Amino acid sequence: xxxxxxxxxxxxxxxxxxxxxxxxxxxxxxxxxxxxxxxxxxxxxxxxxxxxxxxxxxxxxxxxxxxxxxxxxxxxxxxxxxxxxxxxxxxxxxxxxxxxxxxxxxxxxxxxxxxxxxxxxxxxxxxxxxxxxxxxxxxxxxxxxxxxxxxxxxxxxxxxxxxxxxxxxxxxxxxxxxxxxxxxxxxxxxxxxxxxxxxxxxxxxxxxxxxxxxxxxxxxxxxxxxxxxxxxxxxxxxxxxxxxxxxxxxxxxxxxxxxxxxxxxxxxxxxxxxxxxxxxxxxxxxxxxxxxxxxxxxxxxxxxxxxxxxxxxxxxxxxxxxxxxxxxxxxxxxxxxxxxxxxxxxxxxxxxxxxxxxxxxxxxx
Amino acid sequence: xxxxxxxxxxxxxxxxxxxxxxxxxxxxxxxxxxxxxxxxxxxxxxxxxxxxxxxxxxxxxxxxxxxxxxxxxxxxxxxxxxxxxxxxxxxxxxxxxxxxxxxxxxxxxxxxxxxxxxxxxxxxxxxxxxxxxxxxxxxxxxxxxxxxxxxxxxxxxxxxxxxxxxxx
Numbered sequence: 001x002x003x004x005x006x007x008x009x010x011x012x013x014x015x016x017x018x019x020x021x022x023x024x025x026x027x028x029x030x031x032x033x034x035x036x037x038x039x040x041x042x043x044x045x046x047x048x049x050x051x052x053x054x055x056x057x058x059x060x061x062x063x064x065x066x067x068x069x070x071x072x073x074x075x076x077x078x079x080x081x082x083x084x085x086x087x088x089x090x091x092x093x094x095x096x097x098x099x100x101x102x103x104x105x106x107x108x109x110x111x112x113x114x115x116x117x118x119x120x121x122x123x124x125x126x127x128x129x130x131x132x133x134x135x136x137x138x139x140x141x142x143x144x145x146x147x148x149x150x151x152x153x154x155x156x157x158x159x160x161x162x163x164x165x166x167x168x169x170x171x172x173x174x175x176x177x178x179x180x181x182x183x184x185x186x187x188x189x190x191x192x193x194x195x196x197x198x199x200x201x202x203x204x205x206x207x208x209x210x211x212x213x214x215x216x217x218x219x220x221x222x223x224x225x226x227x228x229x230x231x232x233x234x235x236x237x238x239x240x241x242x243x244x245x246x247x248x249x250x251x252x253x254x255x256x257x258x259x260x261x262x263x264x265x266x267x268x269x270x271x272x273x274x275x276x277x278x279x280x281x282x283x284x285x286x287x288x289x290x291x292x293x294x295x296x297x298x299x300x301x302x303x304x305x306x307x308x309x310x311x312x313x314x315x316x317x318x319x320x321x322x323x324x325x326x327x328x329x330x331x332x333x334x335x336x337x338x339x340x341x342x343x344x345x346x347x348x349x350x351x352x353x354x355x356x357x358x359x360x361x362x363x364x365x
Numbered sequence: 366x367x368x369x370x371x372x373x374x375x376x377x378x379x380x381x382x383x384x385x386x387x388x389x390x391x392x393x394x395x396x397x398x399x400x401x402x403x404x405x406x407x408x409x410x411x412x413x414x415x416x417x418x419x420x421x422x423x424x425x426x427x428x429x430x431x432x433x434x435x436x437x438x439x440x441x442x443x444x445x446x447x448x449x450x451x452x453x454x455x456x457x458x459x460x461x462x463x464x465x466x467x468x469x470x471x472x473x474x475x476x477x478x479x480x481x482x483x484x485x486x487x488x489x490x491x492x493x494x495x496x497x498x499x500x501x502x503x504x505x506x507x508x509x510x511x512x513x514x515x516x517x518x519x520x521x522x523x524x525x526x527x528x529x530x531x532x533x
Contacts, residue, residue, distance in 0.1 A: 127481065
């Protein structure tokens with residue numbers, strides 16, 4: 001089914017499709033990885049080792065057109081997206097061809113000169129959407145540089161945050177976020193890292209993600225995922241802070257509201273190693289790899305097909321037989337993970353978690 | 366708060382000694398307080414040729430709407446005369462309302478002087494460090510005027526190094 005629907009009808013449609021295996025729709029949550037190349041050498045990620053033929057701008061134009069403006073949340077991921085000198089043009093295409101409500105760009109802040117050149121253009125090209133710029137801060141000062149395998153990275157991140165704050169003076173659609181990957185390397189210091197990062201970067205939102213074994217990141221054999229009990233302790237302090245310091249910006253407040261429930265969900269998934277709520281990766285959320293492969297999620301990174309082999313028609317891959325096979329596997333709960341991006345969508349599609357998120361948004365305790 | 370007072374602050378903050386003031390239309394100069402503080406101020410009006418020298422600060426302000434399509438080039442041209450700071454002050458029109466767009470009274474385009482219209486051009490010129498609202502109200506929607514200060518020095522350590530080495 002390839003028709004534009006109001007959001008609530010679309011959400012109901014995903015539940016019907018999940019239950020029946022029929023009436024599939026295009027995804028509302030799309031991640032576009034624009035390259036695997038990355039100058040960082042993080043202890044929690046080896047994505048930089050992967051080399052592929054990245055999609056060109058003209059190829060993205062053809063793909064995005066086939067998404068019929070359905071995605072409301074688009075994440076532009078990497079690698080380091082700023083390796084691509086045409087990143088602002090990609091954002092422009094996303095805005096014109098998809099017109100999502102939110103464009104989210106996680107940033108490592110390494111290639112400062114390129115960032116300083118491109119970010120103002122990205123801000124201009126994303127007007128009409130909320131632009132969430134999430135700085136990756138895994139530790140404080142030199143320890144951050146060590147974990148991320150990049151000299152002077154922390155110092156550069158501070159400079160980029162300063163630039164983003166200046167951009168916010170003329171572009172009110174920008175949200176400055178700080179994002180920490182919680183791994184075995186830093187799980188015991190999360191309260192201190194969160195406190196110091198908030199003070200140094202003054203973000204509109206502060207969020208975390210669990211370091212996971214992901215095919216996409218080439219981290220399947222790395223011992224990086226924190227012990228579930230340690231993780232639960234770490235995120236309990238984050239929840240306390242969120243409750244005590246709610247943002248006034250709507251998008252930041254939405255993210256906080258999702259986080260208040262997500263942290264418990266992630267802890268439970270780590271503890272029980274099962275899908276605690278149904279996963280809609282492959283129904284409502286999707287990922288386009290840099291070389292055109294379409295995945296249901298980046299944790300499994302299993303190709304449903306390549307848009308280059310289907311005349312750049314996303315739907316031709318998404319509604320194909322291989323995609324049905326992936327969805328059947330997810331529905332059979334053959335996997336479980338706390339991937340935040342997909343979890344957000346899952347939570348909005350589960351009535352109980354949705355009710356809690358709405359209550360969090362309203363400030364009901 | 367008015368343009369004269371913010372200019373005094375910015376001149377001190379950014380270490381300005383020389384000023385080129387471009388008055389669009391027939392309004393008064395806003396740089397008298399700078400001259401009384403010992404800064405060298407050159408005032409230029411539309412009907413006068415500009416000096417070719419560089420200035421630490423170039424200020425452009427006034428009420429007359431620049432010619433459609435030309436104002437971008439005019440701002441960029443003026444900014445090239447600044448070595449530290451470029452200041453633009455103008456009226457602060459309200460963006461077209463949703464109702465106006467719905468009934469066809471507006472095509473939705475950002476009007477001249479609005480942040481939405483100016484921001485891409487100002488960020489092409491340099492780094493917008495300050496954006497203040499002037500007049501009786503000091504909030505974005507109701508202030509009658511606003512001013513931007515754009516830092517035109519090279520944006521990154523790498524770019525500053527290139528300038529020192531004469532690469533660009």
